[in-house]
Amino acid sequence: MRFSKATNYALHTMLMLVDASTVKPVGVQQLAESQGVSPTYLSKILTRLVKAGMIESVSGVNGGYRLSRTKDDITFLDIIHAIEGTASLFECDFVHGTECSIQAVMKEAEEKMERHLQQTKLADLAQKQTQV
């Protein structure tokens, strides 16, 4: 029960991209180096963010990654969901009645956390965070 390192990398990368230009992309080489992670692995992670539509990639010389649209509405939850998936944190194979008290409690707790992550937008932290 821990957030993956991939999520950590994704969050840091996104913060860098928010502070970077929205036209000139940033190469994965640079993004990876500042986080101490291999470029190929980070690229694999970022591809998921591309597919989620929050960033876009540019191949070729001077290529890299940049934010796709208005950075203002990208939330922490968006990023986390793109990396970790959206499945419930508490899984149960059985279905004992439509109203299972345990699941209700766990799900509500999870939603409390997600609500906060959804309220916090990337733009809220931009510029506050300088370096990884």
Next chain:
Amino acid sequence: MRFSKATNYALHTMLMLVDASTVKPVGVQQLAESQGVSPTYLSKILTRLVKAGMIESVSGVNGGYRLSRTKDDITFLDIIHAIEGTASLFECDFVHGTECSIQAVMKEAEEKMERHLQQTKLADLAQKQTQV
């Protein structure tokens, strides 16, 4: 990023114990059978709850597990912490300033979840939940 099955077993077992007698212990055999898990494995999990002080065990014939004290103040969070540990969900190796915005957001989100789990006591669900 998922709660372990061990946590699932612990929660279900605790709910059963809340509804059971506080003097006559329930054998792990019975507790395990109703959840479709092996007795030895469940026993290993329950030992952690014993060490956390929320249940107590009785060896020998007619032995088993029972709640240790007043069941009213045992919360979901108590159980989860006993099984999953109390470490933060978002780990970061570095320390960039005393106030890291990322960690602040993640920690606060986690606390929102924990707050709900701490507010929900076992007694709140007792009797509502009949069977695993």
Next chain:
DNA sequence: CAATTACAGAGTTAATATATCTATAATATC
């Protein structure tokens, strides 16, 4: 003592996270 039950520790298996490697596709520059 004999049966039952929890406990402890080592060991096993399965699943997942964390990467790496190689080849391919796209793009810019010359």
Next chain:
DNA sequence: GATATTATAGATATATTAACTCTGTAATTG
């Protein structure tokens, strides 16, 4: 168009953790 650069995809490898098993020991009952 050729070449260098960069992202992407897929397969593979390694490490870590979860999930479970096995075996022996200790405690309790009768």
